[in-house]
Amino acid sequence: MHASCRRLAALLAPDEISDNTALLTDQRRRYTGRADLLLLPRNTESVRKIMRFCFENCIPVTPQGGNTGLCGAAVPDGGVLLNLGRLNRIRAIDTADNALTAEAGCILQNVQAAAAEAGRLFPLSLASEGSCQIGGNIACNAGGLNVLRYGTMRDLVMGLEVVLPDGELVSHLSPLHKNTTGYDLRQLFTGSEGTLGVITAATLKLFPLPQVRETVWTGADGIAEAVELLALIRSRFGERLSSFELVGRDALDLSSAFCRTAKPTDAPWHVLLELTDSEARPDLGGLLAECLLENGFANSVLAQSEGERQTLWALRENISAAQRGLGVSIKHDIAVPITRVAAFVERCGVALQSAFAGIRIVVFGHLGDGSLHYNTFLPEASDNGVYAFENAVNDIVYEHVLACGGTIAAEHGIGQIKRHRLNSVRSAAEIALMKAVKAAFDPRGIMNPGKLLPD
Amino acid sequence: MHASCRRLAALLAPDEISDNTALLTDQRRRYTGRADLLLLPRNTESVRKIMRFCFENCIPVTPQGGNTGLCGAAVPDGGVLLNLGRLNRIRAIDTADNALTAEAGCILQNVQAAAAEAGRLFPLSLASEGSCQIGGNIACNAGGLNVLRYGTMRDLVMGLEVVLPDGELVSHLSPLHKNTTGYDLRQLFTGSEGTLGVITAATLKLFPLPQVRETVWTGADGIAEAVELLALIRSRFGERLSSFELVGRDALDLSSAFCRTAKPTDAPWHVLLELTDSEARPDLGGLLAECLLENGFANSVLAQSEGERQTLWALRENISAAQRGLGVSIKHDIAVPITRVAAFVERCGVALQSAFAGIRIVVFGHLGDGSLHYNTFLPEASDNGVYAFENAVNDIVYEHVLACGGTIAAEHGIGQIKRHRLNSVRSAAEIALMKAVKAAFDPRGIMNPGKLLPD
Numbered sequence: 001m002h003a004s005c006r007r008l009a010a011l012l013a014p015d016e017i018s019d020n021t022a023l024l025t026d027q028r029r030r031y032t033g034r035a036d037l038l039l040l041p042r043n044t045e046s047v048r049k050i051m052r053f054c055f056e057n058c059i060p061v062t063p064q065g066g067n068t069g070l071c072g073a074a075v076p077d078g079g080v081l082l083n084l085g086r087l088n089r090i091r092a093i094d095t096a097d098n099a100l101t102a103e104a105g106c107i108l109q110n111v112q113a114a115a116a117e118a119g120r121l122f123p124l125s126l127a128s129e130g131s132c133q134i135g136g137n138i139a140c141n142a143g144g145l146n147v148l149r150y151g152t153m154r155d156l157v158m159g160l161e162v163v164l165p166d167g168e169l170v171s172h173l174s175p176l177h178k179n180t181t182g183y184d185l186r187q188l189f190t191g192s193e194g195t196l197g198v199i200t201a202a203t204l205k206l207f208p209l210p211q212v213r214e215t216v217w218t219g220a221d222g223i224a225e226a227v228e229l230l231a232l233i234r235s236r237f238g239e240r241l242s243s244f245e246l247v248g249r250d251a252l253d254l255s256s257a258f259c260r261t262a263k264p265t266d267a268p269w270h271v272l273l274e275l276t277d278s279e280a281r282p283d284l285g286g287l288l289a290e291c292l293l294e295n296g297f298a299n300s301v302l303a304q305s306e307g308e309r310q311t312l313w314a315l316r317e318n319i320s321a322a323q324r325g326l327g328v329s330i331k332h333d334i335a336v337p338i339t340r341v342a343a344f345v346e347r348c349g350v351a352l353q354s355a356f357a358g359i360r361i362v363v364f365g366h367l368g369d370g371s372l373h374y375n376t377f378l379p380e381a382s383d384n385g386v387y388a389f390e391n392a393v394n395d396i397v398y399e400h401v402l403a404c405g406g407t408i409a410a411e412h413g414i415g416q417i418k419r420h421r422l423n424s425v426r427s428a429a430e431i432a433l434m435k436a437v438k439a440a441f442d443p444r445g446i447m448n449p450g451k452l453l454p455d
Numbered sequence: 456m457h458a459s460c461r462r463l464a465a466l467l468a469p470d471e472i473s474d475n476t477a478l479l480t481d482q483r484r485r486y487t488g489r490a491d492l493l494l495l496p497r498n499t500e501s502v503r504k505i506m507r508f509c510f511e512n513c514i515p516v517t518p519q520g521g522n523t524g525l526c527g528a529a530v531p532d533g534g535v536l537l538n539l540g541r542l543n544r545i546r547a548i549d550t551a552d553n554a555l556t557a558e559a560g561c562i563l564q565n566v567q568a569a570a571a572e573a574g575r576l577f578p579l580s581l582a583s584e585g586s587c588q589i590g591g592n593i594a595c596n597a598g599g600l601n602v603l604r605y606g607t608m609r610d611l612v613m614g615l616e617v618v619l620p621d622g623e624l625v626s627h628l629s630p631l632h633k634n635t636t637g638y639d640l641r642q643l644f645t646g647s648e649g650t651l652g653v654i655t656a657a658t659l660k661l662f663p664l665p666q667v668r669e670t671v672w673t674g675a676d677g678i679a680e681a682v683e684l685l686a687l688i689r690s691r692f693g694e695r696l697s698s699f700e701l702v703g704r705d706a707l708d709l710s711s712a713f714c715r716t717a718k719p720t721d722a723p724w725h726v727l728l729e730l731t732d733s734e735a736r737p738d739l740g741g742l743l744a745e746c747l748l749e750n751g752f753a754n755s756v757l758a759q760s761e762g763e764r765q766t767l768w769a770l771r772e773n774i775s776a777a778q779r780g781l782g783v784s785i786k787h788d789i790a791v792p793i794t795r796v797a798a799f800v801e802r803c804g805v806a807l808q809s810a811f812a813g814i815r816i817v818v819f820g821h822l823g824d825g826s827l828h829y830n831t832f833l834p835e836a837s838d839n840g841v842y843a844f845e846n847a848v849n850d851i852v853y854e855h856v857l858a859c860g861g862t863i864a865a866e867h868g869i870g871q872i873k874r875h876r877l878n879s880v881r882s883a884a885e886i887a888l889m890k891a892v893k894a895a896f897d898p899r900g901i902m903n904p905g906k907l908l909p910d
Contacts, residue, residue: 096685097793119690141635141639170884178598178821178824180595181880182885182907183888188642188643196638238732238733239662278694337549371632425634434638439895
């Protein structure tokens with residue numbers, strides 16, 4: 001440990017210093033970093049103390065939440081690993097203003113539960129909700145299952161408490177629905193992946209709690225038909241549509257075996273959709289079934305109980321876990337306009353098969369907002385050998401994404417894995433502006449170096 | 456005209472140069488500016504040409520939309536007045552992605568109409584919608600009547616096309632619902648009041664079109680009772696609640712006389728609320744009437760036709776026009792948490808009466824999101840004499856706003872009228888960051904100087 005790190009440690013309580021080196025490796029075990037100090041500050045004041053010291057001594061700081069990120073953004077490369085997990089209080093719930101103030105280390109599921117207990121919905125929902133943390137969700141602008149109705153995390157943040165790189169506190173946690181007083185720094189921190197400051201708390205928007213959920217699994221001959229179904233459901237049920245997920249045949253086969261659950265339908269493509277309504281609407285399920293039948297989706301399964309609903313969702317949510325049986329994959333977190341999803345999947349599949357004979361492509365994702373998890377397996381490559389082909393596979397995938405007007409990073413961020421590709425979706429002028437913003441916020445370059453922005 | 460301005464004029468088509476000096480005065484006739492050139496560029500390419508020239512020659516540029524702003528942000532102080540009104544094409548409507556791409560000069564009402572024609576809702580709605588423009592709405596992060604359900608303009612922008620101060624184009628108009636690729640520059644431009652670049656087009660979010668609207672006017676004994684009604688309607692009708700407006704007795708008296716419409720109810724306070732649903736729901740009006748009756752709001756008027764609905768809305772929307780009969784007012788565009796509105800109105804009213812005997816206070820606004828138009832009239836002062844008291848009145852109003860955790864600028868922005876007060880709601884560290892951002896985007900300081908940021 002450097003002498004300066006020893007001095008920092010001496011400023012903190014003993015239980016704010018950790019020796020849990022598991023925090024240095026990301027969830028996918030893709031990256032293992034190093035740190036001179038692993039810190040678990042108790043509260044915002046402690047974060048300020050740490051940042052003041054690190055600023056004065058030019059020590060790099062990597063903020064970390066639940067360490068569930070998929071792009072290596074929370075893996076440090078020396079200096080301080082600042083895990084926010086102990087800032088886990090829900091500070092306030094205000095039902096009149098539909099607002100909840102949570103500290104950065106609150107686990108998403110606990111925030112959802114606290115909102116529900118107060119008769120409200122916090123709509124962010126994603127596979128890692130049992131371990132990811134609010135601060136990380138904000139830092140990477142998380143998306144998930146309900147974006148088509150409620151937006152991404154960016155749309156759900158009313159206010160932030162942030163510790164700047166020099167330890168200065170910026171705090172706006174009053175539940176104000178309208179506030180236009182200069183540049184929106186809150187929106188700069190959202191999605192900045194720990195490179196501009198440390199988010200320590202946030203005031204989040206709440207929504208009416210659904211009184212009814214109707215969940216359907218159905219088959220489709222092609223993605224175009226699934227997109228038609230999306231339009232149909234939207235025109236019939238409007239804002240009630242909360243989720244509209246696409247699952248490829250291969251993805252369902254894997255998940256069905258993994259979950260030991262029979263496939264609800266047999267088709268080349270599958271859709272899992274959910275309507276919710278904050279008004280008790282006993283007729284909603286019947287209307288949905290009728291609509292599907294009338295429009296030729298006769299092979300639909302409408303969940304008849306909460307248990308059946310969870311079984312259907314488990315098939316969707318366990319695809320990632322199930323596909324691990326195929327070995328190491330090259331994953332893509334992409335989005336294109338909804339009208340281009342079918343063309344992208346078809347053309348990119350052809351191009352990949354032609355370049356890598358026998359490549360296996362597992363496709364699933366959030367058709368309702370145009371984002372896909374597009375994961376590729378090279379059967380001939382050994383586990384570690386896969387990465388030798390990563391750049392070549394990515395070149396093909398991203399070429400097709402960009403040709404369809406899409407993005408190479410929909411909801412997982414850039415981290416360290418995609419920073420060298422940022423220039424494919426942002427112009428030189430934009431990257432220069434981002435670097436200038438970075439320099440303004442973090443003049444000593446101590447915040448999460450090596451992430452997000454290219455060198 | 457400076458020689459450099461003559462050279463700029465020579466680069467443009469004759470019809471891109473205007474002599475309409477009415478554009479130099481703001482809607483309220485509070486400010487009259489001056490400009491060396493009034494320009495009406497035909498398209499984005501022309502805006503780029505103008506910006507390149509102005510950048511090279513260090514000529515100040517003030518972007519202007521419909522010139523309906525209330526804070527003097529679009530009034531120039533020399534240089535070029537850049538009116539975007541001719542960039543008024545709707546470039547695309549994409550119903551699958553629920554997105555509409557409009558140029559900056561599109562009038563808000565035309566965007567609403569184009570969306571409706573495509574079977575979609577563009578929900579931004581405000582009194583000046585017949586003349587304000589989309590670019591201005593974005594530049595000042597407009598709010599209005601539907602914020603409690605759909606958010607402010609910031610929440611409605613999917614992508615922007617922006618000309619940077621040096622003429623460089625940044626364009627992200629693909630309808631992507633998820634895209635997390637570095638700092639969100641789009642959100643920096645939104646609410647920046649023309650100080651960072653020129654917004655030339657935007658891709659906007661669309662929503663399902665309401666099939667039913669139920670509109671009610673009702674009386675309340677006090678603001679606390681109105682807040683209780685808000686909670687009641689929300690718990691009963693959830694996301695259907697689209698507007699919840701508060702109108703003080705004085706405001707209604709003025710508007711009722713101005714509109715020559717009888718007052719629907721007689722009470723110290725009034726609420727105008729609207730439920731909408733994208734599903735045809737013939738039972739919704741009956742359920743709403745029943746709910747109001749059961750909860751003691753027996754004196755409610757439920758609009759029985761579109762004509763009756765418009766009559767009720769006219770009473771709300773003509774308050775600003777009606778109050779002009781009282782002379783020049785000192786206006787405030789404030790927001791506090793909903794639970795603090797009653798305390799704010801009571802305490803601030805007492806303080807103002809004690810400092811300015813006979814002061815008349817017209818209160819109305821968007822209770823559903825906690826923002827108020829709080830307008831004060833000093834009966835003893837002549838029209839122009841009112842402004843002598845402005846600072847003293849503002850000191851009292853803003854002191855009470857801040858004591859309630861509120862903001863001095865909810866939905867009209869800062870412009871030139873409030874820039875010296877920005878430091879009451881943003882810390883020195885935040886203002887320093889904003890100035891650094893400004894310097895990064897606009898290193899020559901040509902974009903709308905004298906606005907938003909304090910010197």
